Amino acid sequence: MTQKKREVSLKDIADELGTSISTVSRALKNSTEISESMKDKIKTLARERNYRPNPFAVNLLKNSPRIIGIIVPDIVTHFFASIISGINDTARTNSYSVIISSSNESYDNEKRIIEDFLSIRVEGIIACVSQQTKDFSHYENLYNNNIPLVFYDRVFDNGLIPCVVSDNADSAYMATNHLIENGAKRIAFIGGANHIDIVKERKHGYLQSLRDNNFKIEPKLVVCNHLGYNEGYAATHKLLSLRQPPDAILAMNDSLAFGAMKAIKDLRLSIPDDVSIIGYTDEQHSLYVEPALTAVTHQTYKMGNEVCKLLLNYINGDRSGKKIIIPSILSVRDSSVKKNNI
Amino acid sequence: MTQKKREVSLKDIADELGTSISTVSRALKNSTEISESMKDKIKTLARERNYRPNPFAVNLLKNSPRIIGIIVPDIVTHFFASIISGINDTARTNSYSVIISSSNESYDNEKRIIEDFLSIRVEGIIACVSQQTKDFSHYENLYNNNIPLVFYDRVFDNGLIPCVVSDNADSAYMATNHLIENGAKRIAFIGGANHIDIVKERKHGYLQSLRDNNFKIEPKLVVCNHLGYNEGYAATHKLLSLRQPPDAILAMNDSLAFGAMKAIKDLRLSIPDDVSIIGYTDEQHSLYVEPALTAVTHQTYKMGNEVCKLLLNYINGDRSGKKIIIPSILSVRDSSVKKNNI
DNA sequence: CATATTTACGCAAACCTTTGCGTTGTTTTT
DNA sequence: AAAAACAACGCAAAGGTTTGCGTAAATATG
Numbered sequence: 001m002t003q004k005k006r007e008v009s010l011k012d013i014a015d016e017l018g019t020s021i022s023t024v025s026r027a028l029k030n031s032t033e034i035s036e037s038m039k040d041k042i043k044t045l046a047r048e049r050n051y052r053p054n055p056f057a058v059n060l061l062k063n064s065p066r067i068i069g070i071i072v073p074d075i076v077t078h079f080f081a082s083i084i085s086g087i088n089d090t091a092r093t094n095s096y097s098v099i100i101s102s103s104n105e106s107y108d109n110e111k112r113i114i115e116d117f118l119s120i121r122v123e124g125i126i127a128c129v130s131q132q133t134k135d136f137s138h139y140e141n142l143y144n145n146n147i148p149l150v151f152y153d154r155v156f157d158n159g160l161i162p163c164v165v166s167d168n169a170d171s172a173y174m175a176t177n178h179l180i181e182n183g184a185k186r187i188a189f190i191g192g193a194n195h196i197d198i199v200k201e202r203k204h205g206y207l208q209s210l211r212d213n214n215f216k217i218e219p220k221l222v223v224c225n226h227l228g229y230n231e232g233y234a235a236t237h238k239l240l241s242l243r244q245p246p247d248a249i250l251a252m253n254d255s256l257a258f259g260a261m262k263a264i265k266d267l268r269l270s271i272p273d274d275v276s277i278i279g280y281t282d283e284q285h286s287l288y289v290e291p292a293l294t295a296v297t298h299q300t301y302k303m304g305n306e307v308c309k310l311l312l313n314y315i316n317g318d319r320s321g322k323k324i325i326i327p328s329i330l331s332v333r334d335s336s337v338k339k340n341n342i
Numbered sequence: 343m344t345q346k347k348r349e350v351s352l353k354d355i356a357d358e359l360g361t362s363i364s365t366v367s368r369a370l371k372n373s374t375e376i377s378e379s380m381k382d383k384i385k386t387l388a389r390e391r392n393y394r395p396n397p398f399a400v401n402l403l404k405n406s407p408r409i410i411g412i413i414v415p416d417i418v419t420h421f422f423a424s425i426i427s428g429i430n431d432t433a434r435t436n437s438y439s440v441i442i443s444s445s446n447e448s449y450d451n452e453k454r455i456i457e458d459f460l461s462i463r464v465e466g467i468i469a470c471v472s473q474q475t476k477d478f479s480h481y482e483n484l485y486n487n488n489i490p491l492v493f494y495d496r497v498f499d500n501g502l503i504p505c506v507v508s509d510n511a512d513s514a515y516m517a518t519n520h521l522i523e524n525g526a527k528r529i530a531f532i533g534g535a536n537h538i539d540i541v542k543e544r545k546h547g548y549l550q551s552l553r554d555n556n557f558k559i560e561p562k563l564v565v566c567n568h569l570g571y572n573e574g575y576a577a578t579h580k581l582l583s584l585r586q587p588p589d590a591i592l593a594m595n596d597s598l599a600f601g602a603m604k605a606i607k608d609l610r611l612s613i614p615d616d617v618s619i620i621g622y623t624d625e626q627h628s629l630y631v632e633p634a635l636t637a638v639t640h641q642t643y644k645m646g647n648e649v650c651k652l653l654l655n656y657i658n659g660d661r662s663g664k665k666i667i668i669p670s671i672l673s674v675r676d677s678s679v680k681k682n683n684i
Numbered sequence: 685c686a687t688a689t690t691t692a693c694g695c696a697a698a699c700c701t702t703t704g705c706g707t708t709g710t711t712t713t714t
Numbered sequence: 715a716a717a718a719a720c721a722a723c724g725c726a727a728a729g730g731t732t733t734g735c736g737t738a739a740a741t742a743t744g
Contacts, residue, residue, distance in 0.1 A: 006405075007463075009730055020694045025732065035692060052461050056407070057730035060398040060699045063348075075427050081418045088417070088444060097462060099441050102430060119394050120439060122347075229626070258630040265632070284571070285627040288600040290607070351700060362724045366703065399700035402729050658730060 008049045017041060028053075044340050059121075068118035068311060070100045071110060071127040073154070078283050078299055080128070083152060086304020087126060094312055096123075107133040114138055124148030124311045129156055131196065148314040152307040154197065160321045162314060164307040168198050171296045172205030175250055175258045178294075178330060183338040184248030184276055187215070190235050190260065191252040192227040199224060202252055202280075221246055233257025240267055240275070248336075254281030256337035257293060259324055261335070276336045291334035299326050350391045351572035359383060359514060370395075401463075411459035411470040412442045413452060415496070421623045421642055422470070428646020429468060438465075449475040456480055460495045466490030466653045471498055473538070489654040494649040496539065502663045504656060505569055506649040510540050515546030517592055517620045517631060519636030520636075520672060522555050525680040526618055529557070532577050532602060533594040534569040541566060542595055544622075549610055563588050574601025582609055582617070590678075597622030599635060603677070618678045633676035641668050 014024045019038070027034045027042040028051075034042075059065045070087055072080045084100060093099045099122065103109040110130050112219035117125055125142065128151065136156045140151045143161060151163035179187050189206045191199045203222065210217050220242060223235040224306075232251060236259065239246055251257035257279025264275050271277060271291055279286065279295045303326050310322065355373055356366045361380070369376045369384040370393075376384075401407045412429055414422045426442060433440045441464065445452040452472050459467055467484065470493065477499045484491045485503060489543065493505035514531075521529050531548045533541045545564065552559050561583060565577040574593060581588055593599035599621025606617050613619060621628065621637045628635035645668050652664065 007730095016719055021731080022695080022733075023693060025730095026693090029732090033692065038692080052463075054402065055461065055463055056398045056402040056405075057699085058732080060396065060701095060730080061400055063398075065398070069520075076420060076423045077428070078420070079417060081423045085417050087445065088442075092443075097441055097458070099439055100430075101434075102427065116439070119397065121394075121397055145709080172736050208506070229629070248716075255626070259626075262630070283627075285600075285630065287571070288604070288627065288631055290632060353700075363701080364725080365723055368723090371702090375722065380722080396700050399729090400702080402700080402731095403702055405729085507700075 006207040008051050009054065010051075013042065013045055013049065013051060018043060021274075028122040063121075064123060065121055066095060067097045067099055067120065067122050068132050068308075069113075069120070069122040069125045070098055071117075072100060072102050073088040073105045073130050075102045076184055078168065079153075079298065082282065082300035083128075083307075086306075087308040088304070090308040090312075092247070094308075096312070097203055102228045103130040105130045105132055107135070111138050114142065118147070124150070124315050126307055126311050127153060128152050129154045150307055150310045150314060152303055154340065157323075162310040162320070162322045162324075164303050164310060164324045164326060166298050166303065167325050167327050168201035169205035171280075171330070172202035172250065172262055173209045174205075174330055175211035175212070176206050178251065178332065179276060179278060179336060180209070180215070182272075182276065182336055184277065186218070186221065186244065186246045187248040187250060188221040188223070188239050188246035189252075190232060190239075190256050191224040192220075194224050201251065203307065205296055206250055227253045227256060229255040232256035233263045234259075235334055236260040236263035237267070240264065240269065245275075248272075249275060249277045251279045254279050254283065254286070254295070257281065257286075257295070258289065261289060261293070272335050272338050276303055278330075278336050286331070286333065294333045295331050295334035296328045297331050298328050302326055316339040322327075349396065350393050351396065352393075355384060355387055355391065355393060360386060380415050388573055394625065400553040405463075407463055407465060408438045408439050409432065409462065409464050410438055410650075411455075411462070411464040411467045412440055413455050413459075413467065414442060414444050415447045415470055415472050417444045421495075421640065424624060424642035425470075425646040425649075428643040428648075430646070431471050432647045432650040432654075436650075438654070439622070443554050445472040447472045447474055449477070453480050456484065460489070462504055466492070468492055468494065468653050470494050472495045482677050490653055492649055492652045492656060494634050494645055499665075504652040504662070504664045504666075506652065506666045506668060508645065509667050509669050510543035511547035511550070513622075513672070514544040514592065515551045516547075516670075517638055518548050518551035519555070520674065521590040521592065521618060521678060522551070522557070524614075524618065524678055525682070528560070528563065528586065528588045529590040529592060530563040530565070530588035531592050531594075532574060532581075532598050533564075533566040536566050538562055541594065543576060548592055550577070569595045569598060571597040571601040571604075574598035575605045576601075578602040578605035578620065579609070582606065582611065587617075590614075591617060591619045593619065593621045596621050596637070599628075599637070600631065603631060614680050618680055620672075620678050628673070628675065636675045636678035637673050638670045639673050640670050644668055 010021045010024045014021045023034060024042050027039045028046060041259050068091060072084060074080055088098055091270055101113045103113060110133055118126060147159055153165060155163040155165060176187060189203060191203055207217060219227050225231050232255060249260050257277060262275055264271055271276055277294050281295045282297045282300055286295045306324050352363045352366045358364045359672050365376060366384050369381045370388060410433060414426060416422055430440055440498060444454045445455060449472055452475055481498050491503055495507060497505040497507060503615050518529060531545060533545055549559060567573050574597060591602050601618055606613055607640055611617055621635050623637045624639045628637045638659060
């Protein structure tokens, strides 16, 4: 194993120039206490020798490593990847580094990651709680120990911790309204497990729209099982074989929506004329299916920006526990606009 | 701004127990030089006080922070996200942390990231070169300064630096063979800019298959412009209006493939009977389009595992400059199997 | 010219941990 | 019983940086 060579230190430069460590340190910080000529000599030599301050020594002294930890349920999903990208960029512009760790939706991983982050001495943590976690004591500990902590998307909301969420109820309300405006008479909702907040909220928006438009609410049209392509297919199949089948579907997810579309097509029904459909997805693929899928898209990159700003504010002493709601956008495409709309 | 409270140190524990720092340090490391009773006292108090060794002090001494830096052209793309995920997991199992930074395909960012990584004192760097970079001196500097460096997917290959790549030529060869076996007579290739290695390699595999199968090579059937949905659409439109149009298309990219499918459908031709098609994509969406798209899928997660292992070996002194080729998999679906296959 | 001020630096402590070596007091060996 | 061995611990240096304070020489002030 080749020897790892020691990096050049202040002392090296001081020795070579026959001066002291403190003079070199101050010169590189452009202190007025050092003469211009000395500063020149020091700076040029430092550049030549490729001097970089040892971050461990600096952090040992200052204890502000400018690193933030991100907990993400899953790196691979576009939604999260895009949020990370947003966090990353605003962190960088504030000269913070980020360190990303995926819980893979596991509670145990989540706890381990927090331990790791504390060991690394991150300055703060940006988290999205895993689907599995029902106990929030690990997060409460962070809060009680005054470790800067903010949430995004899936939050532990005790009213004290800042967070960024999307307007789930509003977006579902908006989407349902859109379906109604475009001629839908019986609208189904396909969602995920009922205990998940997002599901609750979106269902709430959906129901509210029905009420506001004087539609009858029919429990049979609300299917909440699991998020996934196959579930979407199965649910839709079942819905469309009801005595009074829906003529529109609001799917809480892209895989659900694509599964639903497949089921509709397999039943030889047309989209959107027989059944219109709206999904939730940020990915381009809603453009590639046929017909192009109308979808609620999230401003994920912006969510990343905002949640990072929240953390930086928190680090700088803002304990207001702000909650930021990022509005979604309804991207209307072909799948929701009935041509025979009266 | 609330005061950041100092973390508990060895000295705190030593003082509280009326012993010395070195005893505490050794006790926590389970040294045999410390009596069992003392070890017990120290360990329990340390646990109580939530003691964590200060990583900066440790690194200052040991100079091995166990952090590796990843340079990625783009976090949001599934391909890279999945590779990152693979890197992340093997890094973690070897108790390394990773820090990810996106170049956004920019040469300047790439150089800046390397500077940042060096400032943070990462132990090594895993990189995928941005599309923009044509000058590799920043990477050569790393190599010359003996900073552990490995590449994945898009590599700077001087034969000395370890890297992990996919078998581009082979996969294209395999895909083309598959099209031929399934009745294609005239196969087109749609790729990206010619100067990109991946394009060259895949085109090479495509051509090799044609030669090996005694097909005539027709330059008109090879379109290499830019990677993108619209380009795929336009190229296909043009190809299919040739006097002798292709009856099969190998598209180098998922967006290209989806664009091509749209063009085929818009021309009222059937997939795969009139025109069969194969794309390159790892995402589930190839299942959601109609017909389901046959595609070359990469073992991205595995690529991440392998490239991380290469770096760890490098860090541990293996300077063999190994090159690992990860085989792709042809996922045969509906779009490539002609029913009227003779 | 003598005193006061400024300029330009150096000294040393502090941040926290690891570890070689020295120092006790106790136990084993001959 | 004296010498040797050992067990259990403490001292202090090292790692690189920052910064308050001290100090010498140079300059300004009266």
